Amino acid sequence: MEIEEIPGVGAKTAEALSALEAPERALRSGDVATIASAPGISQGRAARIARGAIRLKHDDPGGFLATDRAREIYREVLALLTERTVTDYAAQRLETLYPSPRRSRIEEVRAFAREAIERDPDPAVLEALDGVEPLETPGDIRVRERCLATTDAERYNEAREAIPELSVEVVEDAKGLAELARGYATVIALDESFAGVTVEGDVQVRPDALEQPAEIVPERPLAFFARNRDRIRAAIEVHRVSSLEPDGDCDLAALEDGLARLEADGTVAGDDELDRLTTAVDDLDAAVSTAESVANDKLRAAIREEDVTIEGSDLLSLVERGAGVDSLLSRELADEYAGAVETARNHLIEALALDAGEAEIGRRIFGEEPTFPVDRDDDAVSRLREELTAAKDRRAGRLKRELAADLADQREAAKTLVRDALELDVELAIARFSTAYACTMPTFVWTEEDAAPTETGFSIEGGRSPVLEEPLEQIDPVDYDVEGVALLSGVNSGGKTSTLDLVASVVVLAHMGLPVPAEDVYLRRFDDLHYHAKSQGTLDAGAFESTVREFADLAQGGSGSLVLVDELESITEPGASAKIIAGILEALAENGATAVFVSHLADEIREMADYEVTVDGIEAVGLIEGELEVNRSPVKNHLARSTPELIVEKLATDAGAVESTATNGGRETTTESPPHFYERLLEKFD
Incomplete structure (x- = not known):
């Protein structure tokens, strides 16, 4: 399938679609979620593209819905389906289902629908579906503390395409590599020629880096899973509470465990040591300040209580004015100072939960030389911060690589998991519609090679129109079958228009490949549906001419058409209407079309037609307390009595x-x- 051959797809859209991993598979299957993941394509646009691709696949000319009322019926039944979806995806996916004249397309959807109506729309499944959405691919990942280095310009271009998350630098030799190492926490050399070179800093020689992106940039898979964490979890729950079987390569428990170790920002969760280091870095300045205050408070209290050469209060006053503080502290308060500093050190070590090596650096923050107030050593604070940060980064990097390795292999399985959950929502919508309207799969009477004309029109048993506003249990079932052309007569408000709506709904749903609201249905495959609603008043000359022209076109080439017309006589004077309708029926009958014309002029039309017109009637049983009691199923070959006749x-x-x-x-x-x-x-x- 050539992408630009799809109706409505130009060069720019084709280029965006080509960026997908498997664009042809997505287009042929109507995978709206995958199509919508292409740059610049919304979900609604994806549905239209998918429908165009499906038409191209089945050589579908389109135009099955040939009139405004036919299109209205389609939108109404489609709305009944989409309102039973949980996800926006499923609603858009249902937009790819449309009435088609192509047998291959009808049977393709029928196979899907047969499985769908067997699904159980369990409330627990519907609740789980509420959290499922199409997956997103993060496009904003940028890692600044790491870079790739190479001496080769061609390798440089390959690296930029393969790993766009990292900067790629061109160096000439080991000296250039060393300069990079001073500006980046980690430098990854792509050339094997750097193997064995000793450079200060974290320099790794990885000629295979471009083939192992998850190891070099673990942030890539982690960002994907972090962005989609809740969606994947919801899909896992859908599989757990439904009858869906996960893909064979998908380990739900392992995937769930990996997601539990991942924070929403893409960092690793659940590691006590990383949490300790992160907290220590974040709290370092506050902990040092608190330890400093603890030491000064303790030393101040000791000075107040001291009574050696001068009163403690006088000594404190002198000390605070800086009068010989070092000698006074050394001579009189050496033990008290040492105790205060030790208290500060212990507080710092405990507050930051420092290990032995870190604690050794932390102790240097408060020196042995007596001073008042006790002061910190900023260089020692910086060294401790560097040590903690480096340890945190090493730990985080290792954990990221481990988690990325665990999750990277699950990426495709996760995509399938979510896609299957979204498709389940589509199936459940069809199942819920089928249950709500007591539907059945219709039977098509396919002709030899589905090309030769057939006398079969349609046969509906126990049909209930889904576009009526009444609850299903209040709708009388209708039986009706037509071969060729028929007039439908009946009393006012007897259900003639509702019968046309039922026929149209059944034919539209059947040609969509979906179940229909009836106990049993047989029908031929139609090329198109022409449904003319009742005109609101007499047409002017131009509109009348246009209407007659349309029927002329049908008479010429409408052998595969289904024509439904509601009271065409309203377009002009009754006498002229009967003559025109009789002529139209003659032409449609000769051409082999299937048609139902609702008319109050059935008797007059029958008299004017030059062949024996079939007239069916929706018969009123009588009037009960001023209300018509009607047999909603048309009686074959029967001219129904009018309402005035029943009243008289x-x-x-x-x-x-x-x-x-x-x-x-x-x-x-x-x-x-x-x-x-x-x-x-x-x-x-x-």
């Missing part, structure tokens, strides 16, 4: 055949009773 019939029945008399000036006169009047009206309907 009810009046005649209720009144009975009784004559009444009245006295007028002493004379009896006999008048025609209402029943006779009603019967006269009823005769007009025969």
Whole structure:
């Protein structure tokens, strides 16, 4: 599949898609999440691209939904599916499902839907899905304390492409390498010629560095897993509470353990020694200041209590004015000073939890020479900070490399894990829709090589329109089948339009490859659906001409079309409408199309047509307390009675055949009773 052949994909978009690891697989399968991970492509745009790729794959010309009302029906049934999704991904993924005239596409989705409707939409699974989103690839990783070094310009370009997270420097010799080592914590030399060279600083000779990026830049896999930690955890939970089997290469326990060792910022979690070192570096200045205060407080208290040559308060005053402090402390308070300094040292060591080597450096912060106030040695503080920081970095680096090695091999498995969870949401939406509307998989009557015409139209048993606003249990099931062209008659508010909506919904869903809201459905594969809704008033001359032209095109080439028309007579005068509709039906019948025309002029149209038009009727059983009681399933070859006829019939029945008399000036006169009047009206309907 050539990417630029996909409808709506230009050179810029094709270039972005080419950056994906497996663009053709993603496009052919409609993998919206992977397509949306390409630079500059949103999830909505990804769905449109996927649909275009699917059409290209199946040589689908598009245009199945040939009218506005047909497109409305599709959007309505699609909304019923998408409102049952948990994730935004699943809603966008469902956008790649569309009614197609291509058998290969229909059967492809049908195979998917058959498995989907077997899924159990357990509330625990739906809850777990709430945290699943498509994975993101961090593009903002930059490591500044490490660099790559090489003497070769070609190697330089390879390194920049392979490991963009690190700076790449060109050096001429070991001297240049040494200069880099003074500016970077770690220098990784890519040339084997540097092996055995002794350079001060952390210089590693790794000719294989470009083939082992996770070892050189552990931040890469760690950033990916840190960015997507919660999403992967949610996907793991989906697999645990559902019937989904993880990919064979995915160890859920190992993956979960690795994520538990990772902080949200990409650092390693759960290591006591690293935590100790990190805290020590962060708290060093505060701990030194506190230790200094502890020593001074202790020494100040000792001076106040001292009584040797002068009063303690006088001594304190002299000392604070700097009068011979060193000699006074050395002579009179040497032990007290030593005790105060030891207290400060112990406080510092305990506060920072320093080990033996670190403690030795920490003790040097407070010297042996008596001074007051006790003062720190800033050089010793700097040395301790450098020691702690270096130890922390070494520890963090080793832990990062270990964790990155554990997680790097799980990256593809994690992607599959999340993708499968998102696809499960798509399947569960279909399953929930199927359950909500008591759906079944329709049966297509495929013709030989699916090319020759067939007399089959559609047959629906126990259908309930999903686009009605009433709850399913309040919708009367409808049985209806049509071969060729039929007129549908019936009383007002009897359900004629709802029947057309049901047929349209069933045909659209069937050609999407999805289950349909009925007990049983047989139908042919249609090339397109023309659904003309009831016109709101008489059309002007231009609109009328346009409508007639459209039907002329159908009469010429609509043998594979399904045509649904609701009260076309409303577009012009009733007399002219009957003639026009009769002519359209004749042309569609001759062409082999399948059509249902709803009309109140069925009798007139039948008289004007030059062939025996099938007229089906939605029959009202009668009027009960002023409300029509209707058999919603059309009766084959039956012209349904109108509402006015039913009302007159009810009046005649209720009144009975009784004559009444009245006295007028002493004379009896006999008048025609209402029943006779009603019967006269009823005769007009025969």
